[in-house]
Amino acid sequence: MTRMSGSQALVESLKREKVKEIFGIPGGQILPLYDVIYDCGIRHILAHHEQCAAHMADGYARAKGSPGVCFATSGPGATNLVTGIATAYMDSSPVIAFTGQVSRVMIGKDAFQEADIVGITTPITKYNVQIQQASEIPVSVKMAFHIASTGRPGPVLVDLPRDVQIESDQMDFAASYDLRGYKPNIEPHPIQVKRAVEFLLQAERPIMLVGGGAIISNASQEVLRLAEFMLMPIGTTLMGKGIIPETHPLSIGMVGMHGKAEANKLIPESDVLLAVGMRFSDRTTCRLDQFCPDAKIIHIDVDSAEIGKNAKVDLPIVADARKTLTQILEQIVQKMAKREKSTWFDRVHTLKTQFQNNKSNGQGIKPYEIADELRRILSSNAIVTTEVGQNQMWAAQHYDALEPRTYITSGGLGTMGFGFPAALGAKVAKPDVPVVDIAGDGSFIMTEQDLATSFLEKIPVIVVILNNSMLGMVAQWQRFFYNRRYSASELKNVPDFVKLAEAYHVNGVRVGSVGEFSKALREALKSDVTTVIDVPISPDENVLPMVPAGMGLKDMMIVGE
């Protein structure tokens, strides 16, 4: 037992959790904590908007695979975190937020900068708690880290009243806790594994559909081994990108509303769908009854509530993806020889060939050319983040992710403004790896002020703006479904991103051709400050394929049709 203040106990607890970096912004009700942060040895990165602090912690967590920590003051500081926390919640990312709160006696009095952040974040956190006494801090921090990073990960918020930060008490860092309501199931049930093996052995047209859960579970090797052994094509959700190299012959790419044509053709033809760490979201399945109507579905997920939530499944396995696939493969290997060829694989190959050149034929620099150049120039471990909208879907369709945790995007919530701060967070997590935010102009505008963070904290990333001067995805829908009435979707070339970059003392460059882009990218990779590359593209460029709302995968619109 050691006597210290709540703030000191919190910092000591963070050190014990091996926290090296914190993203945050100080304010009145978190000043006692920031006074300890001042010379505590943990690096504090000053964000320029709390939303960005949360996205940075999120990008950090996704790149590194361990929790990211953010701080904000009470009231507006805390509420500014909300978008970032909701983003992390939807994509199962272990973000841990610590918020200042007004002193205990002031709670409920509508004090200055008081907000009920525990109430506000209850539906968007895995767990949240307001600390009532300083002595609770060591155990509460341990619990926060444990809950955030185990089972299905997710954000946790710890609210710290100002006087609790100041209060001095005996602190017990060895104290244990009993989470009797939280016991994630990791081990697969042997009978379910056996049945999954039977399903797969009988399958003629099996497909593995892999989501973000498989990346969280570090199941890359297991996914690939099983698929290669059975010659089973692998599709991914947006969140599953990077689980295997997308250049692999068995990779059919992303499935869904803007999925690859071959993937969207193949899924409805499957007779067994092995769904791993994915949740049958509407953007992946489109019209659910036409998704894989003839397939038996095996659904592996560590979160039992995902089983049967959206799709009816034939065989649920509530367990860790990696452990489950390991056991399935062990049994498959004993029951069949490695498959060297199959008519199903021929079909996969035929479709992949058929659609490989199904790309935009519009004017000027095409988004896929930028994606191709990025892939050609960037190392396989380079991290790409994206904003949300057309840029995100072009990146998903055309940029081949090669390794897990190298494609970071706001999949569930679809948060515009996520990509840039997430890139900063990822760069802090992996300082030796190039980090590129594939951005749109509309999204980048939402968090551009954190160019200041990038400059001041010396976090060099590359922002590639696919600049169509539109809220592009909105405009695309207006083009297709609203008779080209561009209601509130034109951005009219404001701001000048080169000048904007200069204002923040970082590099800004505008390119007029793919060749100029390559040159700018190579320069940017050498620079020790952030580079914003403005790539003007045609405002008429569409994201295709596209499955119109309410339709099945087979009804997708593709280029040239």
Add this chain to the structure above:
Amino acid sequence: MTEEQTYIIGTLVEHKPGVLFEVANMFRRRGFNIESISVGVTEQKDLARMTITVNGDERTIEQVVKQLNKLINVIKVSILDPNTTVTREMALIKIHVADTKARSDIIQYVDIFRSHIIDISSDSVIVEITGDSEKIDAFLDLAMPLGIKEVARTGITALSRGGKAIKE
């Protein structure tokens, strides 16, 4: 789609502030409807028991149970089988007493329903009635013509028959 019916869910939760909010909030957020909820501390003072009744089909109820289980402060969830479960609800009913005829009617009803009069004044009585919800509904129907001033119902609480118990 299977048929909708009423399910009774027995739930053990951490007995601490905010847990009722968490549970109620989950129902609201996921679009499930709570018919009734009753909460009280259990034989262990750090545990509370919620008895929640919900209308829905089998698939909805399965999701309700899973989503409840997902909450960190929820320790144990179990669907109580109506055939082997004792359910009770209590209501306090304030009834207008217009004249002596009305008063004697009420006394008769209270007798038949094996309930009690727990307060009496010149123009009203308060009846305490315990039973399953149908019994309380029936009493209310009967008392309606006399003039009901106020009703306070607890919502259903329930335990399964026999030795089995919901334990952590």
